[in-house]
Amino acid sequence: MSRFDPSNAIQDFLVFGEFGDVNPSITDSSTFTFMTPDRMEELFDHEIEGCFLYSRHWNPTNKFLSDALARMEDSEAAQAKASGMAAISSTIVQLCDSGDEIISSRTIYGGTYALFKNFLPRFGITTRFTDLADLDRVRSLITDKTRVIYCESMSNPLLEVADIPALADLCKDRGIKLVVDNTFSPMILSPIRLGADIVVHSLTKYINGTSDCVAGAVCASDEFIHKLTDINSGASMLLGAVLDSTRAASILKICTHCI
Ligand SMILES: Cc1ncc(COP(=O)(O)O)c(C=O)c1O
Known part of the structure; x- marks a missing residue:
């Protein structure tokens, strides 16, 4: 496996404002202008580089932060979210239909545990909690x-470390996605390089690091991020828990200048 340094990957991400500003300009708009109706119709069908429709879908500032986080996790793409729980819940409902099952570590953040145990069964999605170190x-x-195996790379609060390559092996060829919450070990562990399919983050914790906001992110393949943001069927687009652009800009500054 080639050497990968998340801090170099983020620092090499250079984005400038419209006047060459060292920080990209903040897009302070919910919606965008189209000079022709055809162009708007085209964007409904597929994404067009540099073209935006509505900030619940994508916004340039959120895109900058998302691209920086994709670099940090070495994923093809990412999407900044309104919270860590928004990242987790939208990922799970995008992957699971009624009747589907999740296998989850029994030692996960309490909010995620409550989502899996108390909330998702209302929609027919059930979770089996277990010790993921016991691979048999x-x-x-x-x-x-089974659609998802879910763990935290380093769990909250017990700091159990997941064996991501072994869990990825179990998922392979079975159509199961390995979803890893990397909130406790950004920069230290790169779950996608170890075989995870999707990484979720609470940016509220170490990545933003200043306890002044709530935010999250999903890092995954281009295909999955497109599914999440699909105008007609995406959990991000339709449940709507996206990040505000001013907050995305402040987190981006921390990511690119302080990490
Ligand atoms: C490991 C982990 N994942 C997810 C979350 C949820 O994040 P947020 O509070 O940003 O929704 C937390 C919050 O403490 C957490 O510790």
Whole structure:
């Protein structure tokens, strides 16, 4: 595996404002102008580089932060979200339909545990909690309904470290996605390079690092981020928990200048 340094990847991400400003300009608009209706219709069909429709879909400032986070996690793409829980819940509902199952570590952040245990069953999505270090036990819990194996790279609060390559092996060829919450170990662990399919973050914690906001992110393949933001069927677009651009700009400054 080639050497990867997340801090270099982020520092090499150079984006400028419209007057060459060292920080990119903040797009302080919910909506965008189209000079022709055709262009707008085209954007409904597929994304067009540098062209924006509505800030719940994409916004240039959110895109800058998302691109920086994709670099940090070495993922093809990313999307900044309104909170860590928004990142987790939109990812899970994008992946699971009613009747589907999740296998989750039993030691995860309390809010995620409550989402899986108390909330998702209302929509027919059930979770089996287990010790993910016991790979035989995990294997025995996999059914043809299993869509997701979920863990935290380093768990909150017990700091259990997940064996991401071994879990990725279990997911492979079974159509199961390995979703890893990397909130506790950004820059230290790169789950996608270890075989995870999707990384979620609470930016509220170490990445923003100044306890002045709530934010999150999903880092994944281009295909998955397109699914999340799809105008007709994307959980981000339709549930709407996206980040405000002014906050995206302040987190981006920390990411690019302080990490
Ligand atoms: C590991 C982990 N994931 C997710 C979350 C949820 O993040 P947020 O509070 O930004 O919604 C937290 C919050 O403490 C967390 O510790």
